[in-house]
Amino acid sequence: MDTKLNGPVPSKPSRWSFYLFLIGIFIIVLISAIYIDANPFTFFRNSENMFDLIGSMFPPAWSYIATTTPAMLDTIRMALLGTTFGMILSIPIMFLCARNIFRIRWLVEASRIGLNILRTIPDLLLAAIFAAILGFSPIAGIVALSIFSIGIIAKLSFEAIENIDNGPLESMTAVGANKLQWIAFGVVPQILPHFVSYVLYTFEINIRAAAILGLVGAGGIGLYYDRALGFFAYDQVLALILYTLVVVILIDLISLKIREKLL
Amino acid sequence: MNQSDPLKKARRKRRWKFTTLFIILIALYIWAFSGIEFRGIQETAWPVTKNIIHGFISPDLSFIYSPDGEDLIRGLLETLAIAVVGIMLSIIFAIPIGLWAAKNLSSTSLISQSGKGILSFFRTMPDIILALLFIKVVGPGAYAGMLALGIGAIGMLGKLYAEEVEAMDEGPVESIAAVGGNKLQQLAFGVIPQVLPGFISATLYRFEINMRSAATLGLIGAGGIGTPLIFAIQGRSWDRVGIIIIGIVIVVLIVDLISSALRKRIV
Numbered sequence: 001m002d003t004k005l006n007g008p009v010p011s012k013p014s015r016w017s018f019y020l021f022l023i024g025i026f027i028i029v030l031i032s033a034i035y036i037d038a039n040p041f042t043f044f045r046n047s048e049n050m051f052d053l054i055g056s057m058f059p060p061a062w063s064y065i066a067t068t069t070p071a072m073l074d075t076i077r078m079a080l081l082g083t084t085f086g087m088i089l090s091i092p093i094m095f096l097c098a099r100n101i102f103r104i105r106w107l108v109e110a111s112r113i114g115l116n117i118l119r120t121i122p123d124l125l126l127a128a129i130f131a132a133i134l135g136f137s138p139i140a141g142i143v144a145l146s147i148f149s150i151g152i153i154a155k156l157s158f159e160a161i162e163n164i165d166n167g168p169l170e171s172m173t174a175v176g177a178n179k180l181q182w183i184a185f186g187v188v189p190q191i192l193p194h195f196v197s198y199v200l201y202t203f204e205i206n207i208r209a210a211a212i213l214g215l216v217g218a219g220g221i222g223l224y225y226d227r228a229l230g231f232f233a234y235d236q237v238l239a240l241i242l243y244t245l246v247v248v249i250l251i252d253l254i255s256l257k258i259r260e261k262l263l
Numbered sequence: 264m265n266q267s268d269p270l271k272k273a274r275r276k277r278r279w280k281f282t283t284l285f286i287i288l289i290a291l292y293i294w295a296f297s298g299i300e301f302r303g304i305q306e307t308a309w310p311v312t313k314n315i316i317h318g319f320i321s322p323d324l325s326f327i328y329s330p331d332g333e334d335l336i337r338g339l340l341e342t343l344a345i346a347v348v349g350i351m352l353s354i355i356f357a358i359p360i361g362l363w364a365a366k367n368l369s370s371t372s373l374i375s376q377s378g379k380g381i382l383s384f385f386r387t388m389p390d391i392i393l394a395l396l397f398i399k400v401v402g403p404g405a406y407a408g409m410l411a412l413g414i415g416a417i418g419m420l421g422k423l424y425a426e427e428v429e430a431m432d433e434g435p436v437e438s439i440a441a442v443g444g445n446k447l448q449q450l451a452f453g454v455i456p457q458v459l460p461g462f463i464s465a466t467l468y469r470f471e472i473n474m475r476s477a478a479t480l481g482l483i484g485a486g487g488i489g490t491p492l493i494f495a496i497q498g499r500s501w502d503r504v505g506i507i508i509i510g511i512v513i514v515v516l517i518v519d520l521i522s523s524a525l526r527k528r529i530v
């Protein structure tokens with residue numbers, strides 16, 4: 001037959017490695033599930049607990065919203081101030097981490113490693129530590145959120161800095177600008193919209209984070225979550241969840257509108 | 264003059280905009296600062312800070328491994344296990360919901376919109392609150408933490424999946440439809456092969472977040488390394504806090520490195 005002109009048909013690539021990969025993942029998940037005693041039957045056996053719980057949430061204790069409004073405002077303040085301080089602190093760090101600003105290699109790499117280490121520490125953990133240092137107050141939450149914000153803002157911003165257009169920088173160097181002028185007129189105008197957008201994005205994250213920081217004693221609405229859960233007052237818990245939800249969505253919407261205008 | 268008039272107008276308008284924005288910001292900050300009552304830093308702040316720093320410099324190495332009972336390695340393994348099983352649970356739910364929410368797969372926008380609604384509902388639930396609820400169902404421990412992470416991640420993962428599907432090339436699906444493939448075949452041979460790398464990348468990204476969340480779930484009693492950590496913080500044994508945080512940082516860094524290397528290879 002003429003179809004054999006081009007020699008034998010190439011055999012299908014082996015799918016063994018793919019299957020092995022799937023089996024490997026399955027085994028890892030299975031071992032992990034056994035390790036943490038994640039027996040699906042426990043869940044279904046106790047699922048009536050869940051329905052009881054959901055039942056006791058209704059109707060939500062709407063009056064609790066008025067009681068907790070000062071704490072909710074505290075939460076927003078914490079997020080706002082935390083984001084602001086984080087923003088200020090992240091400005092020098094993001095320039096240090098960008099490869100195209102400072103040509104001192106070891107300094108850039110060291111800052112990046114430092115930033116990566118900072119980013120691994122979860123917000124709630126920072127809050128727990130600062131609550132121990134500064135006492136149970138919103139101040140602890142603000143400090144924790146500031147440090148947490150540095151990780152996000154600096155990381156996103158230095159990547160934006162590395163992606164800027166080199167043209168203006170080269171022309172400025174050509175006419176003899178010094179480093180500070182170079183940054184102020186060559187780099188900043190290019191990254192400013194991105195930077196503001198990242199700050200707003202961080203603010204959105206921080207509102208969510210600030211709402212739960214109170215669970216470890218760092219002020220804000222989380223204190224009331226702790227209290228309501230401690231008293232098994234699930235109708236209050238639901239009221240809090242819905243309240244937080246509305247605030248988060250509102251702030252997200254405002255922030256999204258501003259960000260759309262910026263970029 | 265006539266030429267520069269609109270320019271001037273635009274400039275004036277811009278200046279107005281900036282002034283209003285500036286005033287709003289100032290008002291916002293006055294409101295924020297006046298609301299925070301600053302009672303001075305408590306006297307214990309400095310000694311505690313010193314103790315914490317000391318704890319990090321000389322961490323409690325005996326906590327790394329002890330043959331019986333709680334230790335760092337077991338706690339970290341449990342955290343890893345919570346994140347792994349949690350991500351599996353999210354994948355199982357997020358794939359169908361993500362496909363459901365993708366605009367280009369549904370015939371009417373009503374279908375995809377309802378899917379998107381479900382996803383944003385899941386996205387607004389904080390992991391920690393979910394954990395508190397699941398603790399009531401299955402009792403305190405890693406299982407509750409795993410369920411919280413698993414359910415909590417559906418929203419984000421489903422959204423990322425849906426975006427991936429919406430960005431795909433319609434060509435292969437159309438050609439399969441043209442040669443008579445049914446909906447299921449279109450999905451299996453037209454959609455899935457295209458979006459698989461994106462799905463894996465999104466999943467790995469979420470896994471990195473899961474690792475961090477899993478480390479904090481223990482702070483409220485949902486298992487993992489956070490449980491011994493909160494006890495150590497409450498008991499002011501800072502050398503133990505030091506070793507636990509060092510452990511968390513190392514494990515999260517390793518997971519991030521592996522995950523980002525994998526993501527670079529895939530995409």
